[in-house]
Amino acid sequence: MRFQDAARDARAVVYAGIQAEPAVAAAAGLLAEATPAQRVLARAVMNGETTEADGWRVTFPGLFGDGSDPAERDRSEAILAASLAVADRGEQVRSQVRGAIVEALTAVLLARQVGDAAVRRERRILFDGVAAEIHPYDVTVERPGAAEAYDCKWGARGINADVLHQLDDARTHAADEDERLEVALVVFDAARSCAVRLDRQTAPTEGTRLVAIETLDELAGPGR
Amino acid sequence: MSDPTIATLLAGALDAYAELEALGEDVEDEWTYVTDLEAAWRERLEAAIAERGDEAATPEMEAAIDRAADEIGRIRDPHRAIDWLSTYPQVVLLAIGERP
16 A cells, blocks of 8 residues: 555645635644534535624634634634635535535544644545545545545535445555545534435445544543 | 514424425435435424423523524525535534434
8 A cells, every 4th residue: 555646736735825825824733723613613604604703603602702712713703704715616626625625624633643744635545456546535644554535525415325435445445455544524514414424325334433523532632 | 572482483394394395306316315314303303392391491592593594594595405404404403413
């Protein structure tokens, strides 16, 4: 098993530009520190129809109301501002930016556990005698004897058979080479919604870990 | 008119949610997912009604849930409706101080 940078085709070049936007890194940094409720705020605003800040403050009284913690309120304001900046983009760009934010957030959280050097983006995993997958993995952790591959999704609806097969195939091929590869889906959506989506899939799911919006901090913790 | 309870707020939220589901059903390929998703979150909201329905709702809760209903009422794209079928119940539950 070995890792390789993804081919720099036209799609990759365009998407790399999105990934490199300072706003993506800033949002990921804020969300890495966020509470579950603040992450739902980000999801709602970035999905939203309206971009009027006061309306969103009313929608989340636990974050912006009189009884909210002042320090947390400051972070909520920062997350609201960052999310509104994403929501203000055109629909296609907004979708790309949201995806890039989930990937960046995943990388930030993983780096807290394994260090920056071990966390890579847009990598393919190659196995002897197996045709390489076209699509790279969003985030990988590359350490001898403890490799990990992550696919990141903005919403539960992004979970599909292709993604599940790719992750499970990689895990299986690694095992065939007596290598250990943990595979996981990171979904910036509720575990309940992910469970509904996964229930409808016939692709293998047993060996793929799910990290949902409520459990994102597990990526940074020793209990991974 | 009596003060609103959490039950009355969530009953209104479920009405708005039903309309969102109807819009999401326009995506034929996702019909089963849409109906299953709606059922899963309806069950969660009904559980909240069963547990806390008799509690008085605060003005902040009422304003938050009204505002969330207004947000989803603006949606015309069935694909965005599907996104909100997951997001809206989370927002509503947070508004009443519940973990989604």
